[in-house]
Amino acid sequence: MSFTNFLETEILDHVFAGAAYTAPSQHYLALYTAAPGEAAGGTELSGSAYVRKAVNFATSGATTSNNAAIEFPTATGSWGTVTHVGVFDAETSGNLMAYATLSSSKAIATGDVFRVPSGDLDITLN
Numbered sequence: 001m002s003f004t005n006f007l008e009t010e011i012l013d014h015v016f017a018g019a020a021y022t023a024p025s026q027h028y029l030a031l032y033t034a035a036p037g038e039a040a041g042g043t044e045l046s047g048s049a050y051v052r053k054a055v056n057f058a059t060s061g062a063t064t065s066n067n068a069a070i071e072f073p074t075a076t077g078s079w080g081t082v083t084h085v086g087v088f089d090a091e092t093s094g095n096l097m098a099y100a101t102l103s104s105s106k107a108i109a110t111g112d113v114f115r116v117p118s119g120d121l122d123i124t125l126n
Contacts, residue, residue, distance in 0.1 A: 048077030
């Protein structure tokens with residue numbers, strides 16, 4: 001995953017300029033049909049029972065990964081083709097912190113459920 005400009009600035013300010021930064025108490029995974037980028041943007045899903053899902057991470061070395069499966073609600077209509085994911089600091093609105101392109105896009109039709117197995121959402125620094 002890539003960090004957004006927002007998170008990069010927060011980290012640099014905190015580590016090198018001594019500015020206070022309070023990490024969010026909860027992170028949320030968002031799904032996209034068009035790519036977000038360094039300045040956020042993209043097209044996040046909406047409607048048809050879509051909501052961002054809470055995600056918790058466990059860190060080992062230079063990688064943090066989701067420590068439990070993430071399951072979105074059953075789609076009540078077509079969500080389109082999910083191509084990207086993003087991690088936010090809030091369930092609605094908030095700041096996009098990191099984003100990535102899925103290794104395989106996934107079309108979500110009525111009745112489908114989008115799942116991310118435990119340990120499959122990795123954020124790595126190197």
